[in-house]
Amino acid sequence: MSFQFAQSSVTDEQRRRALRRHKAGVTALLILAAVIFLGCSWWQSQGPVPGWVGYVRAAAEAGMVGGLADWFAVTALFRHPLGLPIPHTALVPKKKDQLGDSLSGFVGENFLNPQLITEKVAQAEIPQRVGGWLAQPDNARTVSREVGTFTERAITAMDDDEAAALIQTHIVGRFAEPEWGPPAGTMLESLIRDGKTEPLIDSAITWAKERIYRSEFTIVNAIDERMPTWAPQFARELVGARVYREIVSFVEDVEADPQHEARESLRRFIAQLAQDLQSDPTMIARVEEIKSDIMGSAAVRQAGGTLWRAASEALVDAARDPESVLRRKVTEIAQEWGERIQTDEQLRASLDRRLTGAVRFLAENYSGEITAIISETVHQWDAEEASDKIELMVGKDLQFIRLNGTIVGALAGLAIYTVSTALFGA
Structure with missing residues (x-):
């Protein structure tokens, strides 16, 4: 299975047009040299000619030979010249695998060498630079913005049903696994030892007193209705009012006296x-029944979805809003860390050691895998298409080799003919 490149982009089309223009220009120069050579040769065949014709003919001949030689050399890199299967031509398609292996080895030896890359990272003083960058308020806000963007994308990319099921299984569902009674008893016992139940007792008594204050008519009326029908009306009203006053007095005494017997009774009950x-066992079983009823309720069964919707909406809103607590906190943390890295030499040295250690570990253990990606990718390329892509990248510059070959060849031919004429005559 060969690796196929993507369709040519606009940039590739521009490179292709530029390559065609350069090829056409250099080929035109080669044709011009051939025309001049043939013209001079024909002129010389007609009889005596001016002396300069020989010089021009020699320059054109050498330029034509140089241009043809360099055309052959450049073309042989990417394909067979004129379609002829000449040995050692079409080198890129034939040798792409070796090229990939060589490139992989070059990168491994010169870029992912553990000693070299560790030294370069240490010399770069990355923690110091990062700290200086983070300490700038605008850069800290940039970090906050990017964190917000990442958070929003990560949350919106998650499947709502899967997230709800995850919460339901691993968070809500966990509450149903252990027995509720023993842990609740242990926690309540700890609260009693720490005196944390006293505020609960105070709150319960205060709540009872307020309820009694608001229920005077209800209490009095209930007592009146339970009095014998034959009792006089004033007696019924008197008994009801008296009972209500006694209840109020009792509750006020309980509230005022921390050592009241009613309080002690509540403490004994809680203990x-x-x-x-x-x-x-009976109490534990009763609590388990309550737990089963709670966990089996529709509200709890749907708690995963409800929690996820609420949490995800809140996080997305916070991630989008530059003035949210989340975004402002990220900005503060980023700027504080930048300032700490700049001022705390020990922290900076620690970060530098960790960074260089991580780089060395990666280079020592994974450089082979990283460079193997290069060779494996090149191996998967389609040979002809890879050759075409490489030619598009460097072919325009290679046309200058042909241009230089034609010009240098012409100058060399002219020089050789001049020296030969000077030594031996025409």
Whole structure:
């Protein structure tokens, strides 16, 4: 299976047109040299001619030979000249695999050499430069913008159903695996030891008092309705009001006295509850029933999708908004790190050691795999198309070899003819 290049881009078409123009110009010069040579040769065959004709004929002849030789050399790189299977021609198509291997070895020896690349990285002082760049407010905002763009793209690229299923399985579903009773009892016991349950007791008593204050009519009316029908009306009203005042007084006493027996009773109840949650099978089973009801509810079954939609929308909005807490925090962190790297020599040295260590590790362990990509890619190229692509890249410059061959050949032929004439005559 051969590697196929993409369709020629506009740039390739421009290169192709430029290559054709250069080829046409150099070929025209070669044809001109041939015409001059033939013209001079015909003139000399007609009889005596001026002396300068020999010089022109020699220059044109040598230029024609030089141009033809260089045309053959340039053409032989990419194809067989005139379609003839001459040995050692069409070198690029035939030798592309060796070229890829050589290029791979060159890159490995001169660019991915562990010692060389480590020295270059150390000399570059990358942490110092990165720190200086990050310390600039505009650059820190650029980092924040790019982080926001990456975050937005990463989130929007995720499949909503898969993300919801992942959250449902690995987050929500995890809550159903262990028994809830023992961990809840242990946590409650720890809260009791740390005195964290006292505010809960205070809040419960305050809540009860406020409820009683708002329920005076309800309490009094309920007591009145339960009095014997034969009791006088004033007696019923008196009993109801008296009971309500006693209830209010009791609750106010409980609220005011930290050591009230009712408070102690609540504390004993909470402590016993903590123990029962950890060791009482009946209580543990009851909690498990509650857990099953909760985890089986529609709200919990859909919690993964709900959590993902809320989290993803919030993250995308934060990633897009330059003034969001997320973006501003990233900007602050980037600038702070830049300033720290610049001022903290130990941090800078640590980053430099880690960077050079990572580069050395990659070069020592993976340089072969990296350079192998070059040779493997070249091996997969289609030979003819690869040759065409390479010719498009360098062919225009190679036409100057043909041009120089024609001109230098003409000058050399002229010089040789001049020396020969001076030594031996016409």
